[in-house]
Amino acid sequence: MPLLTTRPSPAMKICVGLSLVILVGLGSWQLDRLFWKQGLIEQRQAQALMSPIPVPTDTVVDPSLAFRAAYADGRYLNDQEKYLMARTRRGNVGFQLITPLEQEDGRIILVNRGWVPTENRAPETRPESLVEGKVHVTGVLRLPKTKHWAQPENDALTNQWFYVDVDHMAEDSGAELASPYYLELDDTPVAGGLPIGGQAKVELPNNHLEYAITWYSLALSLIVIFVVYHRRPAEDKDDQDHNGQAA
Template structure:
């Protein structure tokens, strides 16, 4: 059966061309994101696996130090706990427990000790988490956070924090801050099981290769459909 080749209208050409450019652009963007995410994960893993250093004090936070393995020594001020709200773990809602750690010189480092289920906000429900005495804790350095546009404002009066504003937290607790970094603890076994450390996101989800393949596949499908539509089989006169 002979093929009937039709000439696409200018409008169809323009629409198909724009769609193709968009699909190829989205695929290429995902490839760029793939390499960016791979590099980011590698950097975080390299930082987190180095020998821990003491939390730097009296210095401006350096983005290059983010997720660097670090430690701090002192005792927890359990009566000054702060709650970083709306944090999930395996689909369960809860919060991150931030406790000031007082060093020997009396100055404070903020410590994100890990995740706690929402029902255990009252310290009396988790007495084993109220550790007394001097401790040495290890984790990774984190930088002060700024509010993302989708996040609520912090509510210090209600002790509800939605992002880690180190300066505001120190002011609210009256702490003499030793460092504007805060320490996010690694996963270590704690009597009673709470809080659960190791919440720092080192290995990030990386699905950009699948996304790139999807966009490029759609672009290829568009090309095939465009060609097939304009090269349709010609009907015989008897059938017309």
């Protein structure tokens, strides 16, 4: 069956051309994100697997130390617990427990000890978590956080924190910070099972390859539709012309 090639209108050319640029651009952007995410995951994994270092004190923040394996010694100030709200684990809602770790000089290092279900917010419901005496804890270094635009404001009066503000938390604890970092503990088992450590997201979701394939597939589909539409069987064109004349 002979094919009849029709010439697309300038408006259609412009629309299809712009759509292709956008679709290919989105696919390429997702590929860039893929390589960036892979590098970030590899960096975090490497940092977490290094030999632990003491939590740096009396220093400025070094971004390259994010997720570096680290340890700290001290005494928990259990009466100064902070609750990092709206944290989930396996579909269950709870909070992450941040406790100041007092150093020998009286200054503190903030320690994110892990996840606790909402029903165990009251310390008396988890007495074994109120560890007394000197402790040695291990985990990864985390950098100070800044408030995301969608996060509520921290409320020290009700002890509801939505992001880690090390300066504000130290001030609320009535102590001086020993380190600008905070330590997020690993999944070493603890007495009573709470808090559940190992909440640091060393592994990150990486779906960018699937997204890139989706955008490129849409671009290819658009090209195919465009070509097929303008290369129709001649009898289809004759039928259209005949219907137009009959009308």
